[in-house]
Amino acid sequence: MKIAVLGTGMVGRAHAIRLVELGNDVTIGTKNVAKTLSVTNPDQMGNPPFSLWHKDHSQIKLMTFADAVKDADLVFEALHGSAVLNVLKPLESFLTGKILIDISNGMPPTLFVANTDSLGEQIQRALPKTKVIKTFNTVNAIIQVNPQLLANGDHDIFLSGNDAGAKADVNKLLQSYGWKNIIDLGDITTARGTEMMMPFWLRIFSSLKTPMFNYKIVMK
Amino acid sequence: MKIAVLGTGMVGRAHAIRLVELGNDVTIGTKNVAKTLSVTNPDQMGNPPFSLWHKDHSQIKLMTFADAVKDADLVFEALHGSAVLNVLKPLESFLTGKILIDISNGMPPTLFVANTDSLGEQIQRALPKTKVIKTFNTVNAIIQVNPQLLANGDHDIFLSGNDAGAKADVNKLLQSYGWKNIIDLGDITTARGTEMMMPFWLRIFSSLKTPMFNYKIVMK
Numbered sequence: 001m002k003i004a005v006l007g008t009g010m011v012g013r014a015h016a017i018r019l020v021e022l023g024n025d026v027t028i029g030t031k032n033v034a035k036t037l038s039v040t041n042p043d044q045m046g047n048p049p050f051s052l053w054h055k056d057h058s059q060i061k062l063m064t065f066a067d068a069v070k071d072a073d074l075v076f077e078a079l080h081g082s083a084v085l086n087v088l089k090p091l092e093s094f095l096t097g098k099i100l101i102d103i104s105n106g107m108p109p110t111l112f113v114a115n116t117d118s119l120g121e122q123i124q125r126a127l128p129k130t131k132v133i134k135t136f137n138t139v140n141a142i143i144q145v146n147p148q149l150l151a152n153g154d155h156d157i158f159l160s161g162n163d164a165g166a167k168a169d170v171n172k173l174l175q176s177y178g179w180k181n182i183i184d185l186g187d188i189t190t191a192r193g194t195e196m197m198m199p200f201w202l203r204i205f206s207s208l209k210t211p212m213f214n215y216k217i218v219m220k
Numbered sequence: 221m222k223i224a225v226l227g228t229g230m231v232g233r234a235h236a237i238r239l240v241e242l243g244n245d246v247t248i249g250t251k252n253v254a255k256t257l258s259v260t261n262p263d264q265m266g267n268p269p270f271s272l273w274h275k276d277h278s279q280i281k282l283m284t285f286a287d288a289v290k291d292a293d294l295v296f297e298a299l300h301g302s303a304v305l306n307v308l309k310p311l312e313s314f315l316t317g318k319i320l321i322d323i324s325n326g327m328p329p330t331l332f333v334a335n336t337d338s339l340g341e342q343i344q345r346a347l348p349k350t351k352v353i354k355t356f357n358t359v360n361a362i363i364q365v366n367p368q369l370l371a372n373g374d375h376d377i378f379l380s381g382n383d384a385g386a387k388a389d390v391n392k393l394l395q396s397y398g399w400k401n402i403i404d405l406g407d408i409t410t411a412r413g414t415e416m417m418m419p420f421w422l423r424i425f426s427s428l429k430t431p432m433f434n435y436k437i438v439m440k
Contacts, residue, residue: 114331184427186423193420193424196419200414204403204405204413215435215436217435218370220370
């Protein structure tokens with residue numbers, strides 16, 4: 001499958017690698033290719049610059065957002081929450097009819113949308129003909145793409161979206177990543193629930209001193 | 221121990237029963253005793269009126285908020301989120317130096333305080349000389365008081381509060397209820413994390429069709 005990953009940060013990179021491993025043809029989209037490649041310093045989090053990472057993953061082509069999305073069958077969006085709508089809206093025609101997997105959260109430690117709205121819903125309203133699926137946003141990038149690293153994969157991931165067919169496709173993709181426990185929360189408004197987990201995630205992270213954890217829903 | 225439980229709803233009742241089982245001297249506080257006892261219809265959730273419940277639990281005295289709190293060693297607050305501050309502020313002098321366990325959440329499905337503040341913090345600011353501990357608010361009342369009902373108690377409860385001694389006391393109380401996995405999230409500002417779980421809890425409830433679930437943090 002031809003898959004475009006929008007975003008050159010650690011989340012985008014992790015998915016790009018995993019999707020290639022799984023046999024997909026993957027491109028990464030960015031605003032300005034030359035500018036992205038010109039960065040030579042680590043980012044604020046200490047992650048290596050994209051150009052350095054790209055040397056080891058040169059089969060993944062870096063393109064503008066539009067070029068990456070144009071020919072893609074499926075699009076991942078792993079952008080900063082504050083940039084998402086500005087990036088996606090101009091791509092509307094290229095995204096029509098396609099599945100867009102939205103991984104973005106608000107800007108830690110504070111969400112700029114919560115309670116009565118969510119980023120997932122904002123994206124779905126901005127792109128009414130795109131099948132927006134919110135998932136992955138409750139766990140760190142390493143576990144997102146390799147759930148088996150934790151407790152043999154016996155922990156949960158959540159899905160929100162309006163289109164049942166798109167959710168079935170994303171469910172299969174999650175399974176190909178190794179996800180065993182996939183909970184469909186309902187339509188895209190349920191993204192409010194998972195987006196509002198981020199402040200909790202940060203406090204657990206701070207208490208446990210590791211980002212390598214996830215939630216398991218224990219039922220009677 | 222003399223314990224006052226503020227609130228006559230299902231959460232207050234569940235804790236009152238459990239605290240009596242554990243050998244405590246328990247009173248329930250309400251705004252207007254005569255009015256609370258005069259209700260003869262079930263509430264909006266279909267719960268029996270307090271007077272009917274009280275017939276089976278007459279050893280638990282019903283008092284005004286002030287009378288209940290005055291002589292208590294420890295106070296539980298299980299009020300509607302919107303009523304909490306109005307009820308507690310006039311009780312300030314009676315609550316000085318005491319532990320107040322705050323179980324309240326915003327009004328489902330929407331929180332009226334989130335992100336940059338929390339009910340727990342609002343209460344702590346309103347009662348600076350009270351040791352406010354936020355806990356229990358991530359799970360339903362039945363599991364709050366009997367965690368063993370679910371997966372032999374192998375799931376998690378969270379604590380937020382500024383006073384280390386008070387947290388140690390509440391930790392013991394949680395253990396006496398049967399809680400085995402107690403995660404200290406830090407100071408009272410971490411209540412933002414657990415209060416913002418409520419919108420997620422509601423979506424899981426809706427997806428699983430049962431309120432009998434809880435979270436377990438799975439770590440590497």
